[in-house]
Amino acid sequence: MLGHFFTIMVSDLFSQLCSYKNLELAFKKARKGKTLKPYVIEFEEKLEENLRLIQTELLFQIYRPKPLKTFILRDPKTRKISKSDFRDRVVHHAIFNIIEPLFENRFIFDSYANRKRKGTLKAIERFEFFARKVSQNYTKPCYVLKADIRHYFETVNHGVLLSLLQKRIDNERILWLIKTILDNHHTEELGRGMPLGNLTSQFFANVYLNELDQFVKHTLKAKYYIRYVDDFVIFGCNPTILKSHQNKVEEFCRNKLHLTLHPDKSRMLDFSNGVGFLGLRIYPHHKRITKKNIRRFERKLMRLHQLYKNKYLPREKVVEHFEGWLAHISHANTFKYRKHLVRMFNQLFPLEEPIKPEQITKHQNFMLKTEETSLQFSVQKTLQLYNKGKSVPQIAEE
Numbered sequence: 001m002l003g004h005f006f007t008i009m010v011s012d013l014f015s016q017l018c019s020y021k022n023l024e025l026a027f028k029k030a031r032k033g034k035t036l037k038p039y040v041i042e043f044e045e046k047l048e049e050n051l052r053l054i055q056t057e058l059l060f061q062i063y064r065p066k067p068l069k070t071f072i073l074r075d076p077k078t079r080k081i082s083k084s085d086f087r088d089r090v091v092h093h094a095i096f097n098i099i100e101p102l103f104e105n106r107f108i109f110d111s112y113a114n115r116k117r118k119g120t121l122k123a124i125e126r127f128e129f130f131a132r133k134v135s136q137n138y139t140k141p142c143y144v145l146k147a148d149i150r151h152y153f154e155t156v157n158h159g160v161l162l163s164l165l166q167k168r169i170d171n172e173r174i175l176w177l178i179k180t181i182l183d184n185h186h187t188e189e190l191g192r193g194m195p196l197g198n199l200t201s202q203f204f205a206n207v208y209l210n211e212l213d214q215f216v217k218h219t220l221k222a223k224y225y226i227r228y229v230d231d232f233v234i235f236g237c238n239p240t241i242l243k244s245h246q247n248k249v250e251e252f253c254r255n256k257l258h259l260t261l262h263p264d265k266s267r268m269l270d271f272s273n274g275v276g277f278l279g280l281r282i283y284p285h286h287k288r289i290t291k292k293n294i295r296r297f298e299r300k301l302m303r304l305h306q307l308y309k310n311k312y313l314p315r316e317k318v319v320e321h322f323e324g325w326l327a328h329i330s331h332a333n334t335f336k337y338r339k340h341l342v343r344m345f346n347q348l349f350p351l352e353e354p355i356k357p358e359q360i361t362k363h364q365n366f367m368l369k370t371e372e373t374s375l376q377f378s379v380q381k382t383l384q385l386y387n388k389g390k391s392v393p394q395i396a397e398e
Contacts, residue, residue, distance in 0.1 A: 120278045143238075
């Protein structure tokens with residue numbers, strides 16, 4: 001009975017996808033954070049007409065996405081970003097709204113990219129938890145197999161991806177729509193690659209590498225495993241077993257997923273020497289921001305300074321960028337660096353006259369952070385003195 005009910009629901013998925021209610025929800029999600037963009041304003045002026053047109057094209061299967069706009073980003077590394085037209089982004093959200101629930105409960109707990117209530121901070125917290133667990137509170141050796149997939153988004157095999165999607169989506173019209181979106185991205189090798197930057201690509205990346213997750217967890221029986229997009233780590237106290245895991249993962253990726261591990265970025269590391277993970281270098285008792293991330297942000301800050309100086313950007317927008325960076329680095333041991341950044345910010349972006357901020361809560365949070373960085377001491381500073389061997393009375397006196 002339950003199986004019959006599920007079949008009816010799945011067979012009706014395409015109708016749900018094309019419903020006006022779903023397309024309207026997809027528009028709201030695609031618009032989020034971009035309400036003042038000219039192309040969003042233009043689309044919204046004739047919202048019902050535009051959504052009805054998309055609905056008709058989907059129902060009659062005559063929908064064709066517009067060509068992708070491609071540009072190169074070289075910060076922090078060279079990447080080719082492909083940007084879809086806004087109407088196509090609405091379609092991506094419409095697809096995601098319908099098929100995401102079919103796959104979410106199949107993903108492992110320790111997959112952290114592009115999922116609700118996950119993200120980089122949760123992944124870093126889990127990394128530290130596993131490190132403590134394996135090393136028994138840093139009293140025993142701990143090794144980390146750190147690896148990533150070489151040119152992952154450019155080498156995803158369409159045939160393999162569609163076969164994985166077909167296991168959960170028993171609807172030919174939805175599969176047609178997904179194939180249409182995949183074929184809109186052109187790479188050197190036909191039938192490979194996804195555009196970096198699309199919502200659908202981010203979701204399909206998780207579907208594709210969920211096969212690797214299941215292999216590591218259920219075949220290799222690796223308890224301490226974390227994946228973020230194509231970066232993954234496996235913890236262990238036996239380097240021989242981890243090396244064996246690396247060879248088996250490499251073979252699985254090559255034979256089953258038609259992917260290869262990056263030869264320079266896939267290696268086993270001693271955790272006591274620190275391990276780079278998601279922009280941080282994590283040690284047993286502290287974390288540092290990587291130097292390349294610091295250089296990248298400071299270059300960005302100088303670019304923002306030029307825009308601000310030439311009256312192209314209001315100070316409040318700069319504050320938003322700066323607050324985001326402060327929030328990120330506050331998760332590492334960066335007490336002195338944050339004080340230095342606040343001084344630099346106040347010099348580059350002086351508050352010449354009182355302003356009324358548009359977003360009061362954000363402004364208050366920012367002011368709280370800048371006040372915290374002016375304090376003489378912090379929890380991190382206390383820990384630093386304690387690690388130097390000073391007693392609690394000595395720390396209190398200092």
